[in-house]
Amino acid sequence: MKKAADILESTRLDKELNYAEISHKTRIPIRYLEAFEKDSPAQFPAEPYCSLMVKEYAVALNLNPEEVLSLFRRDHEHQSSSSSSPRRGFGITPQLTYTIFIVLSLVLFSGYLLLEYIKYNRPPYLKVTWPEAKSKIIEIKGETDPESTVKINNDLVVVDLEGIFKKQIELSTPEAKIIVESRSPAGKTTVTEKIFK
Numbered sequence: 001m002k003k004a005a006d007i008l009e010s011t012r013l014d015k016e017l018n019y020a021e022i023s024h025k026t027r028i029p030i031r032y033l034e035a036f037e038k039d040s041p042a043q044f045p046a047e048p049y050c051s052l053m054v055k056e057y058a059v060a061l062n063l064n065p066e067e068v069l070s071l072f073r074r075d076h077e078h079q080s081s082s083s084s085s086p087r088r089g090f091g092i093t094p095q096l097t098y099t100i101f102i103v104l105s106l107v108l109f110s111g112y113l114l115l116e117y118i119k120y121n122r123p124p125y126l127k128v129t130w131p132e133a134k135s136k137i138i139e140i141k142g143e144t145d146p147e148s149t150v151k152i153n154n155d156l157v158v159v160d161l162e163g164i165f166k167k168q169i170e171l172s173t174p175e176a177k178i179i180v181e182s183r184s185p186a187g188k189t190t191v192t193e194k195i196f197k
Contacts, residue, residue, distance in 0.1 A: 004054070004072035005039035011061045012037070026056045033057065041076060124148040125163075126182040126190040133171060133196040141166040144182040144190075151181045171196055 012022065019030045032053055035043035044050045051069060058068035128142040140152055146163040149156065159165045169178060179193040 002071070003039060003075050004068050005037050005075065007063065007068060007071065008057060008061065009037040011063060015061065017061075022057065022060050026053075026060045028053050028056060036072075039075065044076075120184075120186050121188065122184075123188040123190045124182045124184040126180065126192060128180050128192050128194075130178075130194050136171050137168055138171060138196070139166055139168050140178065140180065142180060145184065148182045148184050151183075153179055 019033050022028070022033055023030045031043065032045055034040075036054060036057060045053060051073070054072045055065040055069050058065040124145040126142065126144050128140065131138045131140070142150070142165055144150055144159060144163050144165065146159065146161055148159065148163070150159050150165045151157065152167050152169065155167070157165045157167045169176075174197065176196045177193060178196065179191060181189055181191045183189045
């Protein structure tokens with residue numbers, strides 16, 4: 001299969017014409033004539049000038065301009081398609097960025113909801129400092145979640161903003177049982193107890 005570049009070069013040489021003569025006749029710069037014959041697409045002029053110059057060059061050599069132009073386009077398309085193979089790789093596109101943003105937002109929001117659900121449904125933290133029974137009146141101190149309610153022997157106790165509570169209890173019997181209960185807003189309870197002898 002002959003290329004347009006080969007046809008142009010062989011016809012010019014058969015007619016014993018040089019580039020200067022053809023350039024003078026067609027007003028096509030010599031550098032473009034050389035590029036057409038050497039099939040150097042990097043040196044071709046931009047379209048539509050390229051196609052017009054190839055047709056003009058073919059007319060100057062007494063060739064069929066449409067036939068030469070169709071061969072030239074076929075050759076040029078073949079070269080451009082083989083040299084620029086489809087790019088396979090990872091590229092950041094606006095769609096990818098948007099998708100990543102949406103997925104990340106959903107994951108973070110779901111994680112937040114899960115943590116809040118676990119926090120809401122778990123039993124409250126409760127730590128009680130038990131005093132020694134040296135007298136009939138003892139002071140029970142402790143710590144719990146700030147939003148929890150605390151009862152000591154079924155008596156409601158005030159919990160401050162940091163979750164600290166305290167209450168004085170009178171030991172009425174020789175073996176007094178003290179029960180401390182912390183209840184979360186969800187109704188979960190943590191209970192601790194001690195018997196004072």
